[in-house]
Amino acid sequence: MTSGDDRTPRDDVLDLVTRAVDGDEDALAEVLARVQDPVYRLALRMTGRVADAEDATQEILIRVMTRLSMFRGEASLVTWAYRIAVNHLLNLRRRPAETLTFASYRQDLLDGLRAPDYTGPDSALLAEEIRLLCTQALLQCLDGAGRAAYVVGEILGLTGEEAAWVLAISPAAYRKRLERARRQVRQALRGRCGLLDASAPCRCDKRITYAIGKGRIPSSGPVLATHPTGAKRDARTVTAAAALGRLRDVGELLRAHPDYAAPQARAKAVLALLHSTHYKNLLPDQPP
DSSP states (O other): OOOGGGOOHHHHHHHHHHHHHTTOHHHHHHHHHHHHHHHHHHHHHHHOSHHHHHHHHHHHHHHHHHTGGGOOSSSOHHHHHHHHHHHHHHTSOOOGGGOOOHHHHHHHHHHTTSSOOOOSSOHHHHHHHHHHHHHHHHHHTSOHHHHHHHIIIIISOOOHHHHHHHHTSOHHHHHHHHHHHHHHHHHHHTTTBTTTOTTSSBOGGGGHHHHHHTTSSOTTOOSSTTOOBOSSOOHHHHHHHHTGGGOOSHHHHHHOSOOBOOOHHHHHHHHGGGGTSOGGGSOOSSOO
């Protein structure tokens, strides 16, 4: 390993991980701080619900912590954590009631337009919540493998090689899986979403009353539209969010979410393990 001005970012990460594995709590806290928000955003896109994403993130951070000795710098620290996260998320059991289909999704977009127009306060904020909830629901219509491929590649922006490594499949298999998912989400919104097609009937502000009646927006108010965000926002996300009136494709619509921040309480709970059982003694379930 080089030193001084010759040190590369990869060397710095390997040094940080080595110190964390050797018991440096500050180094471990830094590792978790670097991966917790990206992992949470992945978990939220995969699970579709804040509470489920929070639970999954805590479990994933524990897995990251207990497997740090396996990190060899074969990918960036965040990409390496994504691989652990995807493996965990794909193994989560989903309740039958949570299963969504593209057919029911398309029908729901039309059903939501039959309710009376919303005339209450905060209509713009509620319409934004509808947009975020709707695109989250669209992802849930994909099967787990297709959702993972779409999220890591189309939303998180990993290269094909990186995405294939995260999913532990060949690049050719990844490209096939991603294209199928892209085709499915395009077809789901075709002729429905007014953000993508001015002639399509569905408008977020037209669905507010319907969403409230269905309990999709809790009485306490919007969740995603008011969700805390990280200190830094990804440039692609900012561009997409600022250009909702001129979206070019479904991918831009699905990327146009805030850079949600993971709840600090979950990361603190993981770090608290250090004070009860040293994390080096926690055995990983399996390698990433």
